[in-house]
Structures are given as structure tokens and as C-alpha cells.
Amino acid sequence: MRNSIILFVNGEREELSPENSFMTVAEYLRYKKGLTGTKVVCSEGDCGACTILVARMQNGKLGPYKAINSCISFMYLLDQTHLITVEGLKKDNELHPVQKAMVENHGAQCGFCTPGFICAMAALTEDAKNEKFPLEEKRVKNYLTGNLCRCTGYDSIIKSGCSVDLRTTPLLGSFYDDGKIEKELATLKGSVRLTFENKTIFLPASVDEATLEKKTKSPRMISGSTDLGVVSNKGKLALTEMMSLNNIASMYSVEETATHLIVGAKASLAEIEERTAKAFPAFSNNLHIFASPQIKNSGSLVGNLVNASPIADTIPFLRVAEAEVVLRSSAGERVVNVNTFIKGGYKELDMRSDEIVTHIRLPKTNHEYKLYKVSSRRDLDISTVTMAVRYTLKNNVLEEFSLALGGVGPTVLRMNQIEAKAIGQYFNQALFKRLATDVKNSINPLSDVRGSTDFRLILCHNLMLKFCDEVMTDHKISFQEISL
Numbered sequence: 001m002r003n004s005i006i007l008f009v010n011g012e013r014e015e016l017s018p019e020n021s022f023m024t025v026a027e028y029l030r031y032k033k034g035l036t037g038t039k040v041v042c043s044e045g046d047c048g049a050c051t052i053l054v055a056r057m058q059n060g061k062l063g064p065y066k067a068i069n070s071c072i073s074f075m076y077l078l079d080q081t082h083l084i085t086v087e088g089l090k091k092d093n094e095l096h097p098v099q100k101a102m103v104e105n106h107g108a109q110c111g112f113c114t115p116g117f118i119c120a121m122a123a124l125t126e127d128a129k130n131e132k133f134p135l136e137e138k139r140v141k142n143y144l145t146g147n148l149c150r151c152t153g154y155d156s157i158i159k160s161g162c163s164v165d166l167r168t169t170p171l172l173g174s175f176y177d178d179g180k181i182e183k184e185l186a187t188l189k190g191s192v193r194l195t196f197e198n199k200t201i202f203l204p205a206s207v208d209e210a211t212l213e214k215k216t217k218s219p220r221m222i223s224g225s226t227d228l229g230v231v232s233n234k235g236k237l238a239l240t241e242m243m244s245l246n247n248i249a250s251m252y253s254v255e256e257t258a259t260h261l262i263v264g265a266k267a268s269l270a271e272i273e274e275r276t277a278k279a280f281p282a283f284s285n286n287l288h289i290f291a292s293p294q295i296k297n298s299g300s301l302v303g304n305l306v307n308a309s310p311i312a313d314t315i316p317f318l319r320v321a322e323a324e325v326v327l328r329s330s331a332g333e334r335v336v337n338v339n340t341f342i343k344g345g346y347k348e349l350d351m352r353s354d355e356i357v358t359h360i361r362l363p364k365t366n367h368e369y370k371l372y373k374v375s376s377r378r379d380l381d382i383s384t385v386t387m388a389v390r391y392t393l394k395n396n397v398l399e400e401f402s403l404a405l406g407g408v409g410p411t412v413l414r415m416n417q418i419e420a421k422a423i424g425q426y427f428n429q430a431l432f433k434r435l436a437t438d439v440k441n442s443i444n445p446l447s448d449v450r451g452s453t454d455f456r457l458i459l460c461h462n463l464m465l466k467f468c469d470e471v472m473t474d475h476k477i478s479f480q481e482i483s484l
């Protein structure tokens, strides 16, 4: 068993002691490597000043380079990766085309935000070349939703992104000799255990090893660290006994069968957004406005579910989709419907301390979905209220109607009583006016910084009416033709 973390930083092999492995990535880069181009401003994944690029070994090859926030990630999560910082984009004294474009278009403004913008746009050029899409303003803006510029000089930054010539932009895998790095990283086998002071991290090489560890020591799981990294940085939680499935290649898969889409515990939200576009387009669109590319490249669906926030964006969908949660322990596998996995209390789950979640299975059906997220701003914001509906209309009668609401109780709620009132009814505005009132009368949301009780009640009422209007438009239902 290895007791060090091995990775490459800007093409150089690094072997980290346990002590250094527990540092956040940003701390390690700045204080141990002197790579101070990576900045730390918010320490909570919100501003993008700490953006770096990471490619992870998967089945003997380095995957694509993706932007992540280094302030909320830990070095032990980057075992078997190649990490590139803003300094590493310049080679042989030659600036990367993104860096050149930022200089030429006056996009390089203050030293705090600029390195993060450059790394986020280098990730954009990687995807643009790999996936063969042009650098249009909309794309550039999408890739920059996780980067804040406090002086609001966005115009020149976006202009810089659009002006990069992809033909002369090298892929980072050829810029650095990925083949050489892969050869070295591919020799790393087996599990990793690191201990420093009161902290331990175990990186098992198989699910069996993970379940055995859970049985004997019951460590806390950490996946993309986009929830846990924030609470740790804010001093609200000490991450002491930890385990991550990061080094188990099969956990990154998103597999489509005739009946299900099966999402591995380590599949990133960015990958899931892409892979659900056909089977669950409403969910894919919903993920489009989830956080930022940096967060979605690290964060997982399993992490969002198990964190069990009442305003988690994916849970309303998972509840109406009747998702199946696959749990593993040394006693075997247990598959639980998400609606029983989530119990009534705040963050109360049907998951034993010796269990881990290995997959979430999404049953493929012919139902239609509508998903809503209400937040103060469209991008990179936490929801005030969320709503998910799964429905089937036949001859304008609701054959199926499943409803879930987030941000209105201790957990995301499944509204069984409202569903029972809707099923079998003609779809019209009168029905939804009544149901909207019933929804208001059956919830009791809290007041907090994101919205008062009254505001949340009005939002839920209006979302029901919005859903009604949208479905009537989609299905060309006219008011005159339908009566109760």
C-alpha cells in the first residue's frame, strides 16, 4: 500500500508526503511550489481566482483537461493526475494563445482574476478543439460563469476568448508529453493510505476494499469536495477520517442500458449534463444552470444527493424520476428508491454507516419532465425554490403526475396528496389554480436570507401556474375546448 500522493504538476513528477497531501491544492501550489499565479480570494468555489486545469488517469490514459477550483480541493484528491497552473500554460517563454489574446485585447486587468480567467479559457479551448465547436460569445460566457471580475471588465475578457485562433492553439496533451506522463502514472497500482496528525485518507483500488474499510473504520466519504471543501474551509467541519473512490476507474462511468441510465458515484455533473441530453433533456438543461464549469467538473450527483440539502438542485428531479440508489456494504448490495432513501427529517437518509453509494440509476420512461429553479441570479447561485414535475397527458387527461418541491421544508418534498388530486383530471387552468392553492396550503417554508415564507409560498403557487401555461402551450390545449 502506497503512503504518498503521486501526480505531475506542469509536467514535473511530484511525490507528496502525507503532511502535504492534506493541504488544499491552492495552498500547496502557493506555499510549497511558489506557484503564486493561482490566487485565493473567496475560498469557497465562487470566484474562480484559484482555477487550475486537471487531467485524471482513466484506464491507462489521461482524460481531458478540465478546469476546477483549487481552493476547495485537496491534494489527496489529485493522486494520478496531471495538474496545470497558469504558469504552466506558458512554455519556452512563449505565451499560450489565450494569454496572448488577453494581452492583445486588454483582457488582462487585475492580477487576482486574470490567472483564473486564463485557466478557464484554456479549458474552453481544449473542449473546443476536442469537441470541434467554434469560440462564440455564448460559449465563452458559459465557460466563464465561475469567474468573477470585480471591476466588471468582462467585455474585453470575452473579446479575448472569442479571438483565440484554435488552429494555432496546441492541445495541452501535446504541449506536455502526455504519453510520457501516462506511462509513469500507469505503473501506480493498489490502494493509498495517508495519515498525518489526526487526519487519515484512504483511496481504495476497488469497491470491495472500500466496503471493508467502511465496515471496520466507518470513514466519511469525499467525492468532488465541492460541499465538504467549503464547510472545511469555513471551519464548520473537520475532515479527519476520510475515504474517496477517486482511484476506482469504474466509478466514473455513465452507462446507458435499454431501461436505465446508470451514473457512477464519481461521474462529474459536467459529464452527466452531457450524457443526459438525449434521455433526460429537462435534467440536462437544469444542470446547465447548476453552479459553474469548475464546480461541475468536480462535483458529483451522488455528492449532491447524499449532502441532502433541501435546496439541492438535482433532488427534485431524482424524486419524481423514481431514481434508484445503489448502496454497497460488505454484506452486499441494496437498491433503494430515492423516495424512501430520503426520509422526512433534515439530511435524514436511509444509509447505514457501513454503506457507500456506488451508483444512481435513472429509469428510462416515456414521461415528460419540467424542472424549475428560482434563484436571485441565473448563473452560479443557490436556489430559493425548486420544482420538478413528471407527467403524462393522454387525450388531455393527466395519466401521471409526480411533483417535488425544494426549499420549502427540511428536505426536498414529494407532494403525494397534490399528485392524487391531479391524476385522472382534465388538464386545464381551473385545475391548476386549485392545485396551486392546495400546494400553498400544504407547505410551511422557513424565512431565511434567500426568501421569506410568504415569498416562497407565492413562488410555489406561481410555478404551478407557470407549469400549467407551459404544458397547455406545448400540447396546444385550448381553454374553450376543455371543461371540468
Ligand SMILES: Cc1cc2nc3c(=O)[nH]c(=O)nc-3n(C[C@H](O)[C@H](O)[C@H](O)COP(=O)(O)OP(=O)(O)OC[C@H]3O[C@@H](n4cnc5c(N)ncnc54)[C@H](O)[C@@H]3O)c2cc1C
Binding pocket: 044, 045, 046, 220, 221, 222, 223, 224, 225, 226, 227, 228, 229, 230, 245, 265, 269, 289, 290, 291, 292, 295, 298, 299, 300, 301, 302, 303, 304, 305, 306, 307, 311, 312, 313, 314, 355, 356, 357, 358, 380, 381, 382, 383
Ligand atoms: C460555488 C458553488 C456553487 C454550487 N452550486 C450549486 C448549485 O447550483 N446547485 C446545487 O444543488 N448545489 C450546488 N453546490 C453544492 C455542490 O456543488 C453539490 O452539492 C455537489 O453535487 C456535491 O458533490 P461533491 O462530489 O463535490 O460532494 P462532496 O462535497 O465530496 O460530498 C458531499 C456529501 O456526499 C457524501 N458522499 C460523497 N460520495 C459519497 C458516496 N460514494 N457514498 C456516500 N456518501 C458520499 C459526502 O460524505 C458528503 O456528505 C455548489 C457548491 C459551490 C461551492
Ligand code: FES
Binding pocket: 039, 040, 041, 042, 043, 044, 045, 046, 047, 048, 049, 050, 051, 069, 070, 071, 072
Ligand atoms: S478562491 Fe474563489 S473560487 Fe477559489
Ligand code: FES
Binding pocket: 108, 109, 110, 111, 112, 113, 114, 149, 150, 151, 152, 153
Ligand atoms: S480583472 Fe480583477 S477585478 Fe476585474
